[in-house]
Amino acid sequence: MxxxxxxxxxxxxxxxxxxxxxGDSLWKANRLTTxxxxxxxxxxxxxxxxxxxxxxxxxxxxxVIFGLWVAISPFALGYYYDSSAMISSxxxxxxxxxxxxxxxxxxxxxxxxxxxS
Numbered sequence: 001m002x003x004x005x006x007x008x009x010x011x012x013x014x015x016x017x018x019x020x021x022x023g024d025s026l027w028k029a030n031r032l033t034t035x036x037x038x039x040x041x042x043x044x045x046x047x048x049x050x051x052x053x054x055x056x057x058x059x060x061x062x063x064v065i066f067g068l069w070v071a072i073s074p075f076a077l078g079y080y081y082d083s084s085a086m087i088s089s090x091x092x093x094x095x096x097x098x099x100x101x102x103x104x105x106x107x108x109x110x111x112x113x114x115x116x117s
Contacts, residue, residue, distance in 0.1 A: 004103045005045045008063055011096050012042030015070065018092070024085040029077040033070065034089065041066050041096055048103065060104035067096030 015038025018024075019031045041063055048059040071093025073079075074086040 004099055004106070005049045005060075007099050008041055008045035008096055008103075009049070011092055011099070012038045012040075012045060014038070014088075015041065015092055018088050019085065022084045022088060024082055030074075030079045030082065030085045030089070033073045033077060037066050037070050037073075041070075045100075057104055060100045063100035064097045064104060067093045067098075067100060069093070070096065 015034045018038075019034055024030050044059045044063050044066070048056065048063075071090050073093070074082075074089050080086045
């Protein structure tokens with residue numbers, strides 16, 4: 001599960017840097033959304049990697065919600081006409097949500113009993 005969350009760390013870093021790397025730093029809604037939610041995704045993924053206990057399943061569930069918001073934010077906040085920002089947000093948001101859902105579902109599985117020796 002740690003490897004799964006490592007992808008969300010990379011995607012969180014991409015979200016924070018993407019407005020500047022794609023030249024979209026002038027669009028305030030894009031810059032604020034990707035910066036704030038990128039930092040949240042990054043922080044929650046690092047926390048999930050550091051403490052992979054099943055009782056912290058809600059961290060992965062939170063990243064699912066954050067990823068879904070990042071995916072719909074171009075349409076909700078009105079920067080869908082900026083194609084590079086829209087494509088980056090939608091693809092990154094969907095990837096974050098899918099990766100976090102994988103971690104969420106794996107953490108909710110019941111532990112398997114140890115084999116008797």
